[in-house]
Amino acid sequence: MSLLTSLRSEIIKTRRTGPLYLTLAAAAFAPFMSMLDLLLDGVGDEHKKDIFNEMLIKKFQMTGLVALPIFLILVCTLLPQIEYKNNTWKQVLTSPQTKGNVFAAKFINIQLLIGVFLITNVLLMFVSAVILHFMEPSLQVLNQPLNGYSIIIARVNTYVALLAICCIQFWLGLKFKNFIIPIAVGIACWFAGTILVMQNVDFAAYFPYSFHAYGRFPKYDPQANVVGWTSVGFAALFLLIGFLDFRRRGISK
Amino acid sequence: MTTTSIIKTSGLSYHYSKNVQTLFDIYLTIQKGTIYGFLGPNGSGKTTTLSLLLGLLNNQKGDIEIFGQHLQANRIAILKKIGSLIETPSLYSHLTAKENLEVFRTVYGASKERVEEVLHIVGLEDTGKKTVKKFSLGMKQRLSIALALLPNPELLVLDEPSNGLDPAGIIELRELIKKLNKDHGMTILISSHILSEVEKMVSHVGIIYKGKMLFQGTLQELHSFQQNKAKLLVDTSDNAAAIEILKDYSPQRSEEILTLPFKNLEQVSEIGKTIMNNGLNLYLLQPKKQELEQLFIELTSDH
Numbered sequence A: 001m002s003l004l005t006s007l008r009s010e011i012i013k014t015r016r017t018g019p020l021y022l023t024l025a026a027a028a029f030a031p032f033m034s035m036l037d038l039l040l041d042g043v044g045d046e047h048k049k050d051i052f053n054e055m056l057i058k059k060f061q062m063t064g065l066v067a068l069p070i071f072l073i074l075v076c077t078l079l080p081q082i083e084y085k086n087n088t089w090k091q092v093l094t095s096p097q098t099k100g101n102v103f104a105a106k107f108i109n110i111q112l113l114i115g116v117f118l119i120t121n122v123l124l125m126f127v128s129a130v131i132l133h134f135m136e137p138s139l140q141v142l143n144q145p146l147n148g149y150s151i152i153i154a155r156v157n158t159y160v161a162l163l164a165i166c167c168i169q170f171w172l173g174l175k176f177k178n179f180i181i182p183i184a185v186g187i188a189c190w191f192a193g194t195i196l197v198m199q200n201v202d203f204a205a206y207f208p209y210s211f212h213a214y215g216r217f218p219k220y221d222p223q224a225n226v227v228g229w230t231s232v233g234f235a236a237l238f239l240l241i242g243f244l245d246f247r248r249r250g251i252s253k
Numbered sequence B: 001m002t003t004t005s006i007i008k009t010s011g012l013s014y015h016y017s018k019n020v021q022t023l024f025d026i027y028l029t030i031q032k033g034t035i036y037g038f039l040g041p042n043g044s045g046k047t048t049t050l051s052l053l054l055g056l057l058n059n060q061k062g063d064i065e066i067f068g069q070h071l072q073a074n075r076i077a078i079l080k081k082i083g084s085l086i087e088t089p090s091l092y093s094h095l096t097a098k099e100n101l102e103v104f105r106t107v108y109g110a111s112k113e114r115v116e117e118v119l120h121i122v123g124l125e126d127t128g129k130k131t132v133k134k135f136s137l138g139m140k141q142r143l144s145i146a147l148a149l150l151p152n153p154e155l156l157v158l159d160e161p162s163n164g165l166d167p168a169g170i171i172e173l174r175e176l177i178k179k180l181n182k183d184h185g186m187t188i189l190i191s192s193h194i195l196s197e198v199e200k201m202v203s204h205v206g207i208i209y210k211g212k213m214l215f216q217g218t219l220q221e222l223h224s225f226q227q228n229k230a231k232l233l234v235d236t237s238d239n240a241a242a243i244e245i246l247k248d249y250s251p252q253r254s255e256e257i258l259t260l261p262f263k264n265l266e267q268v269s270e271i272g273k274t275i276m277n278n279g280l281n282l283y284l285l286q287p288k289k290q291e292l293e294q295l296f297i298e299l300t301s302d303h
Helices: A002-014 A018-041 A051-056 A058-065 A067-086 A089-093 A099-135 A148-175 A180-198 A202-206 A208-214 A218-248 B046-053 B075-079 B097-105 B112-121 B137-149 B167-184 B195-199 B219-228 B239-245 B265-277 B292-302
Strands: B005-017 B020-031 B035-039 B061-066 B082-085 B155-159 B187-192 B204-209 B212-218 B231-236 B252-254 B257-261 B282-288
Touching (some): A002 A067, A002 A099, A018 A058, A018 A067, A051 A058, A058 A067, A058 A208, A067 A099, A067 A148, A067 A180, A067 A208, A148 A180, A148 A208, A148 A218, A180 A202, A202 A208, A202 A218, B005 B046, B020 B187, B035 B167, B046 B187, B112 B137, B137 B167, B167 B187, B212 B219, B231 B239, B239 B257, B239 B265, B265 B282
Parallel strands (some): B035 B204, B082 B155, B155 B187
Antiparallel strands (some): B204 B212
16 A cells, blocks of 8 residues: 555656656657658558558567667656656655655556556557558558457567666666766667677677567577566566665765 | 653764764754754754754664654654655655645645645645746745645654745744644754744754754753853953952953953842942943854854
8 A cells, every 4th residue: 555655656746747758759759650651651562461460560679679778768767867856855755655665666657657658659550550541441451450469479578678678777767866877878788789689699698788679580589588587587686786775875965 | 761752862973974973972852842943054964963863864873762762663653743844845846836745645644635724824725737846935945844744743844944035934934833833732843054043933942063962952041051151341440450359250351351251130230339349440341141143153163
């Protein structure tokens, strides 16, 4: 109950903030670009048969490679910054909440925003499919069979692969008053991690900022489970480090 | 520990870095139902002490008891009964006044009616959809006080609450604090670096300087301390002889006149008579009562 109370408090704080608008804008980015692409360049013959599934699965893999990791790095950093920016840490820490609840509520709030991202993204992709259906009636987009299982699995795998980045960035976002540092570290590592996977470097399998890229390339499909579990392991480790660091800290003058 | 002590610290010490000690052995006792003025110049250790009392800083040495319970073991239960404002307002600038209170309403277990009530107490009930970033500093300070009042606290801790307030706002705040103490029985701990600002509302005073408590007691005790520090200025036709005559009063020569402590006006009269009875001409006999503010400045500069 007290965790729910702390979570309610965190959700109210998110109203009218950058992270909330960022979530909606980032979720709309891929459907919007995809729509533009289909309208301007048309649909290639090889894609016509299964365009509905391609929009919801393959195009999401691109989202998982770029838009979602960048969004995650930004939101994990900016959400804890609400307290630094408003000088409200002391108010939060003198209220009758355990540090554990404050920490957990902030983390869950980020997961909720990721959920909002994923749902908004899939809904807008649906809207794109509906628009395409009426603009290109010959494609019969909405009459094509939809692979619901693969749509869900693509999102679950991407979410799990990104959990490690999420926890590392959350820790950094709580730790640093200056938000530039965690964002710069996050983006530099994301870029390096993506390159490592593209260059087929073995070390990438142990570098949390590489895990998201594995889902983009079918040749790595057999490694999906291992990457997923490694990501969960890193997530647990950094969540623990983040909590211990948060618990020991006082408010400096 | 006495049953009426709301706050009791013993041997409280703190350092931010190894070589710089900020607090030395602070013994603070605040009785239930009092308004305690915690005074000291900027950088004397007031905010550090208050931060320790609220658990914002981890206690390094000494013991803190609030409501008769050890702070470290009962932090949440204690914080439920405390409202606080530490230094500058801590508010979410993108939210309205009501939303700011709503953030903490359920955390403190306060009702929706209580939100309206505290907004009414501080006169911010009509701010509607205006976000806090558009508030003046005075409005922000009042909203911070509303936030501190939200849990209907038994203990209110206010660190320099009049910062940024205009004179009318300071008077308003003073009346509010007195009202909360009188009508709601709240114990109030208020820190300030200006004695005259809190002198008109506090019942007890603690003076801290360079991390050490210099004085702690009732306002009457401070006045009596002040009385003891009162000086009588004396000038006679032969000051050297006067020193000898008045040696029981421990006179001191300061430039061309003598200064000696006195307790009351009867004593002044007695001193005058003694001088004249010994055949000296009396040119000056001026009691110089020390103002409380002057005493505070002296206390916090002598050490």
